[in-house]
Amino acid sequence: xxxxxxxxxxxxxxxxxxxxxxxxxxxxxxxxxxxxxxxxxxxxxxxxxxxxxxxxxxxxxxxxxxxxxxxxxxxxxxxxxxxxxxxxxxxxxxxxxxxxxxxxxxxxxxxxxx
Amino acid sequence: xxxxxxxxxxxxxxxxxxxxxxxxxxxxxxxxxxxxxxxxxxxxxxxxxxxxxxxxxxxxxxxxxxxxxxxxxxxxxxxxxxxxxxxxxxxxxxxxxxxxxxxxxxxxxxxxxxx
Numbered sequence: 001x002x003x004x005x006x007x008x009x010x011x012x013x014x015x016x017x018x019x020x021x022x023x024x025x026x027x028x029x030x031x032x033x034x035x036x037x038x039x040x041x042x043x044x045x046x047x048x049x050x051x052x053x054x055x056x057x058x059x060x061x062x063x064x065x066x067x068x069x070x071x072x073x074x075x076x077x078x079x080x081x082x083x084x085x086x087x088x089x090x091x092x093x094x095x096x097x098x099x100x101x102x103x104x105x106x107x108x109x110x111x112x113x114x
Numbered sequence: 115x116x117x118x119x120x121x122x123x124x125x126x127x128x129x130x131x132x133x134x135x136x137x138x139x140x141x142x143x144x145x146x147x148x149x150x151x152x153x154x155x156x157x158x159x160x161x162x163x164x165x166x167x168x169x170x171x172x173x174x175x176x177x178x179x180x181x182x183x184x185x186x187x188x189x190x191x192x193x194x195x196x197x198x199x200x201x202x203x204x205x206x207x208x209x210x211x212x213x214x215x216x217x218x219x220x221x222x223x224x225x226x227x228x229x
Contacts, residue, residue: 034217043118043204043220044157087156102147102206102218104156 004088004105011111012078020073020108022088027068032091034102035062035073037084044087044104047073083112117141120205120221127195127228135190135224137205144210146188147218148180151202163188164210192226200228 005023012018024033034049048055048062050071055062061074075082087107119138127133137146145164149157161170163182177199179191192199205221 036218036220043120043206043223044218045220046217049217101159101162102208103159104149106156 004090006086006088006105006108008106009109009111011113012075014080014112014114015077018075018078018082018110018112020075020086020088020110021070022072023070024088024090025069027090033062033064033068033071034089034091035060036087036089036104037082038087038107039081039084047086049091078110078112080112080114083110085109116222118205118207118219118221120203120224122224123222125224125226127192127226129197129228130194133192133195133226135192135203135205135226137188137190137221138186139188139205139207139219140186141207141219142185143207143219144185145208146182147204147206147208148178148188148190149204149206151204151223153201157204160190195226195228197228200226202226 003026032049032051035047036044037047038044048057048060050062050064054064063072085107087104089102089104117140121136145162147162148160150160151157159171160174160178161180177193181189190203202223202225204223206218208218209216
């Protein structure tokens with residue numbers, strides 16, 4: 001499985017942008033980069049995903065390096081409700097059974113200060 | 115409206131007593147997953163179904179079994195729960211093979227306590 005590496009924790013001030021990094025140096029050409037977040041006592045929640053180009057949605061932006069070995073999740077204005085563990089996941093597509101798997105790395109715990 | 119529903123949210127079971135956790139979905143997705151998440155750890159994939167085809171992760175203990183009687187429902191059976199099986203169990207769905215550009219949808223989880 002292609003692995004991801006994220007900082008254990010990060011801290012941000014409310015209403016400031018947050019850049020959450022993820023390294024995935026062994027990514028293969030067809031792996032999609034997914035981000036999920038998990039609020040306390042909740043199931044993970046989809047945030048955004050992409051393949052090569054940068055992506056934007058109502059929750060966040062995803063910036064993907066040109067060589068695809070790293071990516072950054074950008075929360076444009078952090079709120080207290082964004083405090084969560086953020087997981088960067090590679091969608092493994094090596095074989096027929098691998099197409100559907102989502103393997104979680106250790107994630108980054110984001111603290112947002114008022 | 116909840117699309118992946120797990121019942122119950124909290125389950126207490128006795129050591130060694132079989133327990134079943136349930137999951138239902140309204141998304142009509144082909145793939146359903148079960149994850150185990152222990153305290154302060156990331157979710158760990160136990161197994162998944164693509165339609166009725168079952169795929170077990172290599173390191174999933176035999177104590178864990180699953181059933182998927184139809185598209186909408188999936189069950190996690192723990193045959194003889196030990197204290198080490200206390201965890202949050204997460205169910206998820208996705209559209210599956212042929213649709214790589216898709217995300218997973220998770221339920222709220224069932225927190226299992228073993229006494």
